[in-house]
Amino acid sequence: MSFLTDLVHSPxxxxxxxxxxxxxxxTATTYAxxxxxxxxxxxxxxxxxxxxxxxxxxxxxxxxxxxAFAFASGMAAIHGALAIFEKGDHIIVGQQIYGGTFRxxxxxxxxxxxxxxxxxxxxxxxxxxxxxxxxxxIYFEPLxxxxxxxxxxxQIAALxxxxxxxxxxxxxxxxxxxxxxxKLGADIVIxxxxxxxxxxxxxxxxxxxxxxxxxxxxxxxxxxALGGILSPQDANLVxxxxxxxxxxxxxxIANTQAIITFLKTRPEITQINYPYQPDQAGFDIIQAExxxxxxxxxxxxxxxxxxxxxxxxxxxxNLAVSLGAVETLIELPYKMSHAELSDAxxxxxxxxxxxxxxxxxxxxVQDLIADLTQALDVACQK
Numbered sequence: 451m452s453f454l455t456d457l458v459h460s461p462x463x464x465x466x467x468x469x470x471x472x473x474x475x476x477t478a479t480t481y482a483x484x485x486x487x488x489x490x491x492x493x494x495x496x497x498x499x500x501x502x503x504x505x506x507x508x509x510x511x512x513x514x515x516x517x518a519f520a521f522a523s524g525m526a527a528i529h530g531a532l533a534i535f536e537k538g539d540h541i542i543v544g545q546q547i548y549g550g551t552f553r554x555x556x557x558x559x560x561x562x563x564x565x566x567x568x569x570x571x572x573x574x575x576x577x578x579x580x581x582x583x584x585x586x587x588i589y590f591e592p593l594x595x596x597x598x599x600x601x602x603x604x605q606i607a608a609l610x611x612x613x614x615x616x617x618x619x620x621x622x623x624x625x626x627x628x629x630x631x632x633k634l635g636a637d638i639v640i641x642x643x644x645x646x647x648x649x650x651x652x653x654x655x656x657x658x659x660x661x662x663x664x665x666x667x668x669x670x671x672x673x674x675a676l677g678g679i680l681s682p683q684d685a686n687l688v689x690x691x692x693x694x695x696x697x698x699x700x701x702x703i704a705n706t707q708a709i710i711t712f713l714k715t716r717p718e719i720t721q722i723n724y725p726y727q728p729d730q731a732g733f734d735i736i737q738a739e740x741x742x743x744x745x746x747x748x749x750x751x752x753x754x755x756x757x758x759x760x761x762x763x764x765x766x767x768n769l770a771v772s773l774g775a776v777e778t779l780i781e782l783p784y785k786m787s788h789a790e791l792s793d794a795x796x797x798x799x800x801x802x803x804x805x806x807x808x809x810x811x812x813x814x815v816q817d818l819i820a821d822l823t824q825a826l827d828v829a830c831q832k
Contacts (some may be wrong), residue, residue, distance in 0.1 A: 453627070455554075456511055474500075476500045476501050480494055502685040513639050517660055519656065519673045523655065531658045540566070541585070543569075544594065545799065547591055548618070549788040565584070571590040572599060587615055594746040596801065601726055610637075615658040620639075627696055645772065650691060653691075705745065712822070750802065764825045767780050773807075
C-alpha cells in the first residue's frame with residue numbers, strides 16, 4: 451500500500467460483530483480473563499486498549515517503526531521517552547527546542563539526576579565535543595521552533611551510531627508525511643499529535659515511535675507505569691485526523707508559500723525564516739531528507755512596527771499558541787510559546803521581541819493575506 455492509502459486505512463483491528471468500516475471505540479477499563487492461567491491481549495485499560503492500539507499500530511506503520519505508544523499529550527510522550535534514561539546518564543539536546551520540552555528537561559529531569567548539554571545540532575563538531583563516557587542520546591528537532599533552523603537527521607544518526615548513542619527526533623513539524631526519521635537512521639521519533647496528526651485543535655495527544663523491540667519494551671514500561679495514556683475517545687479523534695493529513699498539509703503548505711510571497715513585498719518585514727530557496731541555509735538538507743518544510747514559519751517586524759498592535763488587530767487569524775490545525779494561528783514566541791526562557795536564554799536562541807510565528811491553516815489564502823494586510827496597516831499607523 452502507498453503512504454496515502456495507509457493514512458486512510460489503519461491496520462485492521464477487526465469488528466466481527468458488525469463489519470464496521472470505522473474501528474470501534476472501546477471504553478472498557480478492564481477485560482475479563484478466560485481462565486486464571488493468564489490474561490488475554492488486554493487486561494486493564496492503562497496497560498492496553500484496542501482503540502489506542504489501532505492508532506499506535508497505524509502511526510508505527512506510517513513512521514516505519516517497530517511499535518508506537520500513544521500518550522495523553524506531547525509532553526507526556528517526551529516524558530515517557532526520556533524516562534528510559536537513569537540518574538547519571540547524559541544526553542545532548544538541541545539549543546532550540548520547544549519551550550515545554552525545555553521546561554521538562556531543565557526543571558524536572560535535571561532534578562532527577564539526568565545530565566544535559568545543549569549544542570547547536572547543525573554543527574557536528576559541537577556534538578562531538580559534548581560527548582562524554584556517560585552520554586546516551588542526542589535529542590533534537592529537525593526544524594527548530596520558531597526559527598526553522600534545519601538539522602540533518604542522517605548526519606546526527608550517523609554520528610550517534612559512531613559513538614553508540616540513541617538518536618531521538620521530535621518530528622511534530624514535519625510529520626511522517628514529509629519525513630520519516632527512522633528511515634534516516636533515528637532510533638526514537640516523538641510527535642505532539644495534538645498538532646498536524648490530529649489537526650483540528652480539539653484533542654491533546656502525544657506519540658512515541660521506536661525502531662526495535664528493546665526500545666519498545668522500555669517505552670511501554672514507562673507508558674504503563676506513569677499512566678499518562680491517551681483515552682479511547684481521543685485516540686479515535688487522532689486516528690480520524692490522520693486520514694486527512696496529506697490533504698490538509700498540501701493545502702497548508704500552498705497557503706504558506708503564497709503568504710510568504712506576499713510578506714516579501716511588505717517593507718515592514720525584515721526577516722522571514724522558512725528555508726525554501728537554494729540560497730538559504732538548510733535548503734539542501736530539506737531537499738535530501740524531506741518532502742517539504744511544512745506550514746509553519748516565523749518572521750521579524752521592523753522595530754518601528756508595534757508588534758503587539760499587529761497581532762491584536764488581526765480579525766481572522768487567531769492569536770494563540772499551538773500549530774498544525776485547520777485554522778491559522780499566530781503568536782509571539784517571547785511572550786507565549788517560549789515564555790519559560792529568560793531574557794538571556796531568548797537572546798541566545800535568537801528570539802527577539804519582534805519575532806512572530808505563523809502556523810498556517812487551510813482557509814482561503816486571499817482571506818488570510820487580506821487579514822495580514824489590514825493588521826500591518828494598523829500597526830504601522832502613528
